[in-house]
Amino acid sequence: MPTRDDARRLRHADVHDIVAAAAFPTSAPDDDAIGIESEWFAVGTGPTGTHRLLLDPTGDQLGVSGLLAAAQPVDGVRHQTEPGAQVEAATAPRRAVGDALGLLREAGGALADAAAREGAVLLAAGIDLWHEQVPPQQSRAPRYPAMASYLASRGPAGAVMMRHTASLQLNVDLGRGDVAAERWAASLLAAPVSLATFATSPSLDGALASRRARVWASVDPTRTGIPKAFVDHPSWTPGRQLADAAMNADVLLVRHADGSATPGRPGWRFADWVAHGHPTHGWPTPDDLRYHLTTLFHEVRPRGWLELRSLDALPARWREPAVVLHAGLLLDTRARQRILEVLEPTRSRGPQLLARAARQGVADPSFCALAVEVWSFALDGAKRLGDAIPADAIRDTEQFIDRFTLRGRCPADAMREAFRQDPRAALDLAAEPSQRARVPA
Numbered sequence: 001m002p003t004r005d006d007a008r009r010l011r012h013a014d015v016h017d018i019v020a021a022a023a024f025p026t027s028a029p030d031d032d033a034i035g036i037e038s039e040w041f042a043v044g045t046g047p048t049g050t051h052r053l054l055l056d057p058t059g060d061q062l063g064v065s066g067l068l069a070a071a072q073p074v075d076g077v078r079h080q081t082e083p084g085a086q087v088e089a090a091t092a093p094r095r096a097v098g099d100a101l102g103l104l105r106e107a108g109g110a111l112a113d114a115a116a117r118e119g120a121v122l123l124a125a126g127i128d129l130w131h132e133q134v135p136p137q138q139s140r141a142p143r144y145p146a147m148a149s150y151l152a153s154r155g156p157a158g159a160v161m162m163r164h165t166a167s168l169q170l171n172v173d174l175g176r177g178d179v180a181a182e183r184w185a186a187s188l189l190a191a192p193v194s195l196a197t198f199a200t201s202p203s204l205d206g207a208l209a210s211r212r213a214r215v216w217a218s219v220d221p222t223r224t225g226i227p228k229a230f231v232d233h234p235s236w237t238p239g240r241q242l243a244d245a246a247m248n249a250d251v252l253l254v255r256h257a258d259g260s261a262t263p264g265r266p267g268w269r270f271a272d273w274v275a276h277g278h279p280t281h282g283w284p285t286p287d288d289l290r291y292h293l294t295t296l297f298h299e300v301r302p303r304g305w306l307e308l309r310s311l312d313a314l315p316a317r318w319r320e321p322a323v324v325l326h327a328g329l330l331l332d333t334r335a336r337q338r339i340l341e342v343l344e345p346t347r348s349r350g351p352q353l354l355a356r357a358a359r360q361g362v363a364d365p366s367f368c369a370l371a372v373e374v375w376s377f378a379l380d381g382a383k384r385l386g387d388a389i390p391a392d393a394i395r396d397t398e399q400f401i402d403r404f405t406l407r408g409r410c411p412a413d414a415m416r417e418a419f420r421q422d423p424r425a426a427l428d429l430a431a432e433p434s435q436r437a438r439v440p441a
Contacts, residue, residue, distance in 0.1 A: 001287065002288060024180055024239050036101070042067060042122055044119060077106075091107070124313040194310040197405055197410055200411045209358060223295065247270050270284070324389055331381070342370070372405055
């Protein structure tokens with residue numbers, strides 16, 4: 001919380017150490033574990049069409065809260081909802097990638113079963129392709145109304161991002177020392193390739209492979225994309241790169257002792273708050289800086305682990321290849337270092353490649369060739385992880401690369417083709433299967 005006590009306020013000289021300790025702690029776990037967070041749109045179906053489920057609707061309609069209450073719980077998985085009532089299942093980190101995949105498969109199946117009993121489905125795609133209307137803000141947490149107000153001052157993209165998009169997020173152990181720095185660099189350099197390979201939110205006119213990524217790029221350039229210092233200053237430590245990004249990001253919200261939050265404003269950087277204070281709020285404290293870090297939404301967010309944020313939400317048939325390839329990329333030393341050699345020359349073009357990935361996926365031949373090279377090394381790395389990844393997951397990943405990446409295609413192409421055929425065909429493609437079903441790649 002902000003302070004008017006000069007002795008308690010944050011000093012510029014302390015910013016780097018606080019950021020480094022919060023985001024890249026030297027005591028970070030070194031277990032090479034991965035956790036997975038998947039989001040879905042809960043959609044009611046019927047003879048007259050489909051509709052997004054609200055969190056707590058009036059009357060006897062099914063709501064997302066009721067769906068979560070009815071789903072069979074899975075140990076090691078927590079559920080929560082997003083501001084547009086998107087459903088999220090997050091697994092605990094697991095050293096065996098196959099265990100994390102199994103937890104998510106079981107949780108997704110349990111949620112799908114609960115939805116099916118009420119005539120609903122869970123859809124995984126980067127944006128709600130089936131409904132143009134953005135649902136209302138439904139989260140009760142103080143953070144979200146303040147966040148919505150701040151983002152609305154920048155334009156309409158914030159509402160779409162918060163309430164109409166969904167993602168697949170991977171949480172990877174940071175490692176220590178050189179390993180942490182390598183994983184930070186490799187994950188950020190690979191972000192455009194990750195987005196292009198696994199996009200699932202196409203525009204139907206073919207202009208975009210990932211509408212979700214385009215929305216995110218429009219939300220707030222001071223806190224999204226690839227940190228500028230990462231691009232401009234490759235010799236800086238990860239902590240210094242992130243500290244620079246934090247200081248130059250606008251203040252999204254100010255928290256108060258009573259639990260409320262006041263939105264910030266565009267153009268008011270955190271560095272300005274540190275240097276000059278605020279006539280109403282006073283000075284930021286170290287806790288305000290730590291909280292400010294949670295309002296940064298770059299493609300990779302370090303939090304004592306690495307939060308990979310480039311992926312559209314993926315249907316079950318394509319989810320395992322994404323997890324397997326990122327595990328191979330980051331957890332296998334040989335693959336990680338080889339991929340760093342391949343991608344380092346692209347660092348200065350990272351933001352441009354990210355925009356290109358959102359537009360084209362891997363359709364461009366040169367970008368396709370880069371993706372094939374990166375994922376070939378990553379697949380070899382995944383195989384070297386041994387029993388941590390089941391053989392069938394490796395096989396599904398090989399089939400994915402053959403069906404999509406080698407042919408300059410991504411799942412967005414399949415989603416677009418299905419939608420043009422019939423929106424319900426795309427719905428079937430995106431629907432989470434029951435606990436008993438296993439869908440083909």
